[in-house]
Amino acid sequence: MVSKNKTGQIVLNIIFILLTIAALAPFLLLVSSSLSSEEALAQYGYRFWPKSWSFGAYTYLFKSSMKIVRGYGITILVTLIGTLASVTMTIMFAYPLSRKELPFRYGFSFFVFFTMLFNGGLVPTYMMYTQTFHIKNTLWALVVPSLLMSGFYVIMMRSFFTANIPDALVEAARIDGAGEYMILWKIVLPLSKPMMATISLMSGLGYWNDWMNSMYYVTDEKLYSIQAILNTIITNIQFLTSGQSSAASAVDVGKLPSVSARMAIAVIGILPVLCIYPFFQKYFVKGIVVGGVKG
Amino acid sequence: MAKNAKAAAKKKSPARNARMTLALFSMMLPGLIYLIINNYIPMAGLVIAFKRFDYSKGIWGSDWAGISNFTYLFKTNDAFNIIRNTIGYNFVFIILGTVVAVAIAIMLNFLRGTMNKKIYQTVILIPYLISMVVVSYIVFGFLSQENGYLNKIIESLGGKPISWYTTSKYWPVILTIVNLWKGFGYTSILYYATVIGIDSSLYEAATVDGASKWKQVWHVTLPGLRGTIITMTLLNLGRMFYSDFGLFYQVPMRSGMISSVTDTIDVFVYKGLTQLNDIGRSSAAGFLQSVLGFILVLAANAIVRKIDEENALF
Numbered sequence: 001m002v003s004k005n006k007t008g009q010i011v012l013n014i015i016f017i018l019l020t021i022a023a024l025a026p027f028l029l030l031v032s033s034s035l036s037s038e039e040a041l042a043q044y045g046y047r048f049w050p051k052s053w054s055f056g057a058y059t060y061l062f063k064s065s066m067k068i069v070r071g072y073g074i075t076i077l078v079t080l081i082g083t084l085a086s087v088t089m090t091i092m093f094a095y096p097l098s099r100k101e102l103p104f105r106y107g108f109s110f111f112v113f114f115t116m117l118f119n120g121g122l123v124p125t126y127m128m129y130t131q132t133f134h135i136k137n138t139l140w141a142l143v144v145p146s147l148l149m150s151g152f153y154v155i156m157m158r159s160f161f162t163a164n165i166p167d168a169l170v171e172a173a174r175i176d177g178a179g180e181y182m183i184l185w186k187i188v189l190p191l192s193k194p195m196m197a198t199i200s201l202m203s204g205l206g207y208w209n210d211w212m213n214s215m216y217y218v219t220d221e222k223l224y225s226i227q228a229i230l231n232t233i234i235t236n237i238q239f240l241t242s243g244q245s246s247a248a249s250a251v252d253v254g255k256l257p258s259v260s261a262r263m264a265i266a267v268i269g270i271l272p273v274l275c276i277y278p279f280f281q282k283y284f285v286k287g288i289v290v291g292g293v294k295g
Numbered sequence: 296m297a298k299n300a301k302a303a304a305k306k307k308s309p310a311r312n313a314r315m316t317l318a319l320f321s322m323m324l325p326g327l328i329y330l331i332i333n334n335y336i337p338m339a340g341l342v343i344a345f346k347r348f349d350y351s352k353g354i355w356g357s358d359w360a361g362i363s364n365f366t367y368l369f370k371t372n373d374a375f376n377i378i379r380n381t382i383g384y385n386f387v388f389i390i391l392g393t394v395v396a397v398a399i400a401i402m403l404n405f406l407r408g409t410m411n412k413k414i415y416q417t418v419i420l421i422p423y424l425i426s427m428v429v430v431s432y433i434v435f436g437f438l439s440q441e442n443g444y445l446n447k448i449i450e451s452l453g454g455k456p457i458s459w460y461t462t463s464k465y466w467p468v469i470l471t472i473v474n475l476w477k478g479f480g481y482t483s484i485l486y487y488a489t490v491i492g493i494d495s496s497l498y499e500a501a502t503v504d505g506a507s508k509w510k511q512v513w514h515v516t517l518p519g520l521r522g523t524i525i526t527m528t529l530l531n532l533g534r535m536f537y538s539d540f541g542l543f544y545q546v547p548m549r550s551g552m553i554s555s556v557t558d559t560i561d562v563f564v565y566k567g568l569t570q571l572n573d574i575g576r577s578s579a580a581g582f583l584q585s586v587l588g589f590i591l592v593l594a595a596n597a598i599v600r601k602i603d604e605e606n607a608l609f
Contacts, residue, residue, distance in 0.1 A: 008405070008508070009406070009407055012402055012405060012406050013406070013411060015402060016402070016403075016406065016411070016415040019399070019415070019419055020414070020415060020418040020419065022476070023418050023419050023421055023422055023476070023480065024418060024421065026422075026433045026436075026437075026476070027421070027433070029433060029436045029437070029444060030429075030432065030433050030436060033436055041442060042442070044447065045439075045441070045442035045443060045444060045446070045447040046436040046437070046439065046442055046443060046444045046447075047444065047447075048444075089325050089326050089329065090326070092322040092323065092325065092326065093322070093323050093325075093326030093327075095319075095322060096319035096320070096322050096323050097323075099319060101312075101315065101316070101319070102316070102319050103316060108323065108327075111327075111330065112330065113609065115330055115334040115335075117589060117592050117593070118338060118585065118588075118589045119334060119337065119338065119585060120334070120336075120337025120338045120339070120340050120341050120585060121337070121341070121564065121581035121582075121584060121585045122561075122564050122565060122568060122581060123340075123343060123344075123564060123568055123574065123577055123578040123581045124336075124337040124338075124339075124340025124341055124343055124354070124578075124581075125333075125337040125340070126568060127340060127343065127353075127354055128332075128336050128337055128340055128354075131350070131353055131354075133332075144333070145333065146333065148329055148333065149326055149329050149330070149333075151330065151334075154326065174315070179314075179318060180315060180318035180319055180322065181318060181322070184322070205424060209424075209425065209426035210426075211426060211427075211428050211541075212540070212541075216569075227426055227428050227429075230428045230429065230432065231428050231545075234428070234431065234432075234545070234548060234549070235549070259442070262432065263432065263436070266428075266429045266432045266433075269426075269429060270424075270425050270426075270429055273424050273425065274421065274424075277417075277421070277424060278417055281416075281417050281420070284420065284424075285416070285420075285484055288481060288484050288485055288488075289484070289485065289488040
């Protein structure tokens with residue numbers, strides 16, 4: 001019985017080691033090709049281990065390409081502003097919804113909830129943001145559309161407040177003369193740190209990885225985030241290989257980054273996420289578990 | 296006693312109550328404005344599907360077009376293709392995704408040790424964290440015609456390199472693999488949370504009765520997961536008309552030669568809006584997606600409520 005159990009555990013561990021390899025190997029291909037010399041890439045193709053090492057792609061990126069440095073700056077700026085605004089708005093919306101004293105409480109909750117069931121889709125959204133609000137080629141375009149606040153996070157946060165903030169505590173603070181903003185700041189927030197961490201991380205990840213808002217609303221290269229740069233490179237390559245490059249707006253082949261440089265941009269795009277993720281893993285998992293079924 | 300009386304007096308003060316209500320409303324204001332702009336105005340904007348859209352006149356000023364956008368949409372093969380692709384891929388993703396995730400969740404539960412468990416859980420979630428643009432770069436590393444990893448292997452085995460990005464027949468498989476790779480960690484952890492919630496005394500009772508591990512899975516774990524599986528599946532079915540735009544737009548590298556098997560409703564709407572200037576058909580497809588999607592979510596939820604009220608959305 002014992003030995004049978006032991007083999008069972010070994011088999012399970014082997015299966016999971018294979019799964020982790022399956023999850024990670026594609027990244028190895030990416031990193032390895034960013035560290036390969038251009039000649040080796042041309043001759044041997046993409047490999048899991050470089051035939052000949054070269055840091056050329058990275059030195060090229062940081063020395064000669066202001067565009068990348070700028071893109072990194074835009075990504076960081078948008079992620080910071082967006083996450084901060086998103087979490088603030090979510091909390092300020094969710095707290096009143098969790099209070100029984102709020103008039104029309106269920107009406108407001110439904111107002112939020114309905115946005116999770118029905119939406120106008122891309123065409124009307126695009127028309128409104130570009131024709132009415134004129135956000136094309138502004139920083140707003142990267143922060144506001146679709147990412148700023150999701151009804152889903154509001155509902156998640158509201159449920160957390162309802163379950164974890166005792167009414168008596170809020171009531172006691174009111175008796176002591178504290179206003180609602182003071183209560184939110186001094187009592188509710190300190191008790192909500194895990195949920196705030198979860199929502200910040202999910203929102204931050206959304207901003208960091210976003211390429212859609214750039215693709216829809218930004219054509220000005222100065223506002224390109226890292227993801228937008230990666231996205232444009234694909235468009236340009238597609239342009240070249242599809243034989244449309246003879247058109248007037250043809251892309252200059254010399255301007256396209258080399259294969260290893262392209263892969264290096266992708267690597268620096270995911271590096272911060274991979275570096276901070278292990279430390280916050282439990283908050284991500286919490287977000288998945290709390291949000292998953294109800295998502 | 297005196298304090299309570301004072302409290303009651305304060306609580307009843309209408310001025311104080313009004314101030315509290317006002318403070319609560321003011322907190323909600325930014326969020327309310329945002330939802331109106333980002334969510335509610337576009338809902339009204341869906342009427343664009345019934346208009347002959349003219350940029351100079353805007354959505355409200357454009358002339359009515361009746362249902363001509365819809366008849367035009369269904370005149371071509373595109374409508375059939377994108378609906379088939381959207382629904383077809385969703386079916387495959389739901390079935391495969393659930394089977395794989397449930398299997399992994401159950402295995403994770405049988406696994407002993409804390410360190411290894413934690414490492415496995417952490418690592419399988421990593422693909423979920425990166426953007427589809429980066430995923431498309433990785434896929435290109437495998438499939439590039441001249442340098443791709445797969446073609447180099449095929450060549451070294453004496454075969455002829457395959458032009459992946461122009462051959463339709465491979466893409467249903469490729470997209471399924473990519474989707475599975477990116478999502479399996481997420482769904483596994485979701486199901487794992489349910490598995491660890493199953494009452495351990497049920498397992499003990501089964502062990503006492505001499506049930507093998509397989510029997511325990513069959514008679515304890517799977518019944519314990521039943522509710523979550525049904526709910527998740529129904530909710531996914533409710534999103535049947537939606538697809539992961541990034542997966543279907545980025546990963547095939549916008550290759551036109553394979554669009555008949557890679558274009559979903561979302562891709563079609565985007566291309567019509569921005570590249571083909573075909574706002575009529577694009578908005579008609581978007582309208583159908585929103586409305587059918589809404590009906591499907593309501594239906595799915597109604598069924599979930601019948602089966603397992605606790606897991607219903609509303």
